[in-house]
Amino acid sequence: MARRLAPLIAALLLLAGTASAAAQTAPPGSLYIALGDSVAAGHGLGNPTGPNAAACGRSVDAYPGVLTRSPDFTNPLGAGVSLACSGAVSANLLDTVQTVEGPGGPVPVPPQMPMVRALNLAPSTVTVTVGANDVGYGAVIDACIRKRGSGPEGPCAQEAPRVVPALEALYANLVRLFGEIDALPGTQRILATGYYDPFPEEDLTNVGRALACGPIGVGIRYAQLDGDAVLLRAYLTLLNGTIAQAAAASGARYVDITRALDGHRLCSDLPWVVPPSPGTIADGSAFHPTALGEEAIARALVRAVGGSTPVITGGAAG
Numbered sequence: 599m600a601r602r603l604a605p606l607i608a609a610l611l612l613l614a615g616t617a618s619a620a621a622q623t624a625p626p627g628s629l630y631i632a633l634g635d636s637v638a639a640g641h642g643l644g645n646p647t648g649p650n651a652a653a654c655g656r657s658v659d660a661y662p663g664v665l666t667r668s669p670d671f672t673n674p675l676g677a678g679v680s681l682a683c684s685g686a687v688s689a690n691l692l693d694t695v696q697t698v699e700g701p702g703g704p705v706p707v708p709p710q711m712p713m714v715r716a717l718n719l720a721p722s723t724v725t726v727t728v729g730a731n732d733v734g735y736g737a738v739i740d741a742c743i744r745k746r747g748s749g750p751e752g753p754c755a756q757e758a759p760r761v762v763p764a765l766e767a768l769y770a771n772l773v774r775l776f777g778e779i780d781a782l783p784g785t786q787r788i789l790a791t792g793y794y795d796p797f798p799e800e801d802l803t804n805v806g807r808a809l810a811c812g813p814i815g816v817g818i819r820y821a822q823l824d825g826d827a828v829l830l831r832a833y834l835t836l837l838n839g840t841i842a843q844a845a846a847a848s849g850a851r852y853v854d855i856t857r858a859l860d861g862h863r864l865c866s867d868l869p870w871v872v873p874p875s876p877g878t879i880a881d882g883s884a885f886h887p888t889a890l891g892e893e894a895i896a897r898a899l900v901r902a903v904g905g906s907t908p909v910i911t912g913g914a915a916g
Contacts, residue, residue, distance in 0.1 A: 628671075628672055628673065628721075628722035628723070629672070629677055629678075629679065629719060629720060629721045629722060629723075629784070630662070630665060630666060630671045630672045630677070630678040630679070630721060630722065630723045630724075630725075631678075631679050631680075631681070631714060631719060631721040631723070631724045631725075632660075632661075632662035632665075632678070632679070632680040632681065632682050632724075632725050632727075633681055633682060633691050633710045633711070633714075633724065633725070633726050633727075633728070633779075634682040634686065634691070634725070634726055634727035634728045635682060635683070635684065635685065635686040635687075635727060635728050635729075635730060635731055636655060636682075636683075636684035636685065636686075636882070636886060637660075637661075637727045637730070637791075637793070637886065637887065637895070638660060638661065638662060638680065638682035638725070638726075638727040638728075639654055639655050639656040639657065639660055639680070639682040639683055639684050640655070640656060640657030640658075640659050640660025640661070640663070640887075640889075640892055641655035641657075641684040641882060641883055641886050642655065642657075642872060642878070642881060642882070642883030642886055643657035643659045643660065643888075643889055643892070644657060644659075645657045645658045645659050646658075647663065647680070648679070648680055648681070649681070649713075650683065650698070650700075650705060650707050652700060652701055653683075653698045653699070653700035653701075653705040653707065654682070654683035654684055654698060654707060655683075655684035655882075656680060656682060656683065656684075659889045659892060660680065660682070660892050661725075661887075661892045661893070661895040661896040661899065662678060662680040662682065662725065663678070663680070663892075664892060664893050664896035665678065665725070665896050665899060665900070666678030668896070668900055668905065668906070669905070669906070670900050670903050670904075670905030670906065671723055671899075671900075671905075679719065679721075681710040681713055681714070682710075682727070683696055683698065683707050683710070684698065684882065685698055685731060686710070686728060686731065687728065687731045687732045688728050688729065688732050688768055688771035688772060688775060689709075689771060690707070690709055690710065691709065691710045691711055691726070691728055691771075691775055692709060692711055692771060692774060692775055692778070693709050693711070693712065694709055695707065695708060695709060696709070711775070711778055711779070714782065715782075719782070720782060720783040720784030720785075721782060721784055721785055722784055722785070722786045722787065723786065723787040723788075723789065724779050724782075724785060724787070724788050724789070725789045725790075725791065725899060726772075726775065726776075726779070726788065726789070726790045726791070726850075727790075727791045727793075728772075728775075729768050729772070729793070729837055729840065729841050730793055730837065732764055732765075732767065732768040732771075733761050733764040733765060733768065733833075733837055734760070734761075734764070735793070735833070735834075735837065736885075737757070738754075738757050738761065738830065738833050739830070739885065741753040741754050741756070741757050742754035742757070742821055742826045742827070742829060742830040742833075743814070743817035743818060743820070743821050743826070743830070744817050746820060746824075747824070748824030748825055748826055749824075749825075752824065752826065754821070754824075754826040754829050754830065755826075755829060757833065761833060761836065762836075765836055765837065765840045768840055768841075768844075769840050769843060769844050772790070772840075772841060772844035772845070772848070773844050773847055773848050776788055776790070776844065776845065776848035776849070776850045777848060779850075780848070780849060780850075787851065787903065788845075788848075788849070788850035788851065789850070789851050789853050789899055789902060789903070790841055790842075790844070790845045790850050790851065790852050790853065791841075791852075791853045791855050791895065791898075791899070792837070792838030792841050792842065792852065792853070792854055792855055792856060793834060793837060793838060793855065793856070794855050794856060794857075794858045794859050794871075794887070794891070794895070795831065795834060795856050795857065795859070795863065796859060796863055796864055796871040796885050797818060797827070797830070797831075797863060797864060798811065798815070798818060798863055798864050798865040798866070799860065799861075799863055799866075800865070801822065802815050802818050802819045802822060802865065803819055803822050803823060804819075805819070811864070811865040812873065812875075813874065813875075814864055814865070814873060814874050815865055818865075834856070838854065838856060842854075851902065853898060853899055853902040854898075855894075855895050855898045858891075858894045858895050858897075858898045859871055859887070859891055859894055862890070862891070862894070868890075869888070870887060870888050870890045870891030870894055871885060871886065871887055871888065871891055872884055872885065872886050872887075872888060
């Protein structure tokens with residue numbers, strides 16, 4: 599398996615770079631649409647907005663909400679629409695109804711692209727954040743950090759036979775998705791984000807430092823000692839590389855946000871990602887961006903189109 603993964607990782611890394619872009623201020627009356635999963639929805643942030651907002655965990659404080667206040671994405675004469683929904687996989691953006699647990703029970707959420715077409719929306723810019731749920735990235739984190747054991751037979755390495763086929767299916771869905779977005783009237787820019795690295799930048803192999811960071815620190819310390827921390831980041835590289843490859847094959851622009859939370863990852867003085875705890879694991883907000891983390895993603899997207907810094911809503915960037 600290692601021999602198979604190594605060339606795949608190398609090939610995907612070559613495709614993950616992004617070219618600089620000239621500034622593209624949104625034209626008058628432009629429409630910005632956001633599609634995606636919980637990262638685009640702003641899961642756990644509150645301040646719900648849009649259709650099925652409570653069930654989808656969609657917040658005005660998510661990066662699409664920040665971008666609607668950026669002249670590089672819309673303007674007072676334009677608008678922004680987010681259809682992102684927590685838990686979405688790529689098929690839920692294409693043609694598969696998503697069932698989410700709402701306040702009163704299960705809620706069917708229509709596929710996101712058919713909603714765009716049914717509303718006769720003609721966006722000038724569309725952002726897409728999807729793929730982590732396709733590969734079960736939460737299960738990967740659990741296997742690599744919370745479960746003990748290492749090596750080819752360890753729980754972290756054993757995720758590979760499941761993840762690699764899921765990445766192949768994700769690639770096919772993304773190519774189809776980007777093609778459907780490109781066919782929408784008015785579409786000028788398709789921006790596909792990868793996913794951020796939430797894990798500590800510092801070495802936590804010191805017992806005291808790991809204990810001070812709490813349960814996640816102890817888990818990462820184990821992963822570092824076992825070598826699974828390297829493998830965990832390899833999974834993230836594979837996921838982001840698959841998204842980048844699909845974007846490159848479809849004329850979309852890949853936006854690398856791997857390091858968007860640098861200086862504010864887990865175990866930092868001011869994390870821009872929600873630390874895991876019994877409560878945040880139960881409500882699904884663990885490892886998701888805070889409002890400041892969402893603003894960091896928005897800034898990365900604005901930079902990708904050569905624009906200026908968007909309006910900051912949650913506090914100083916630090």
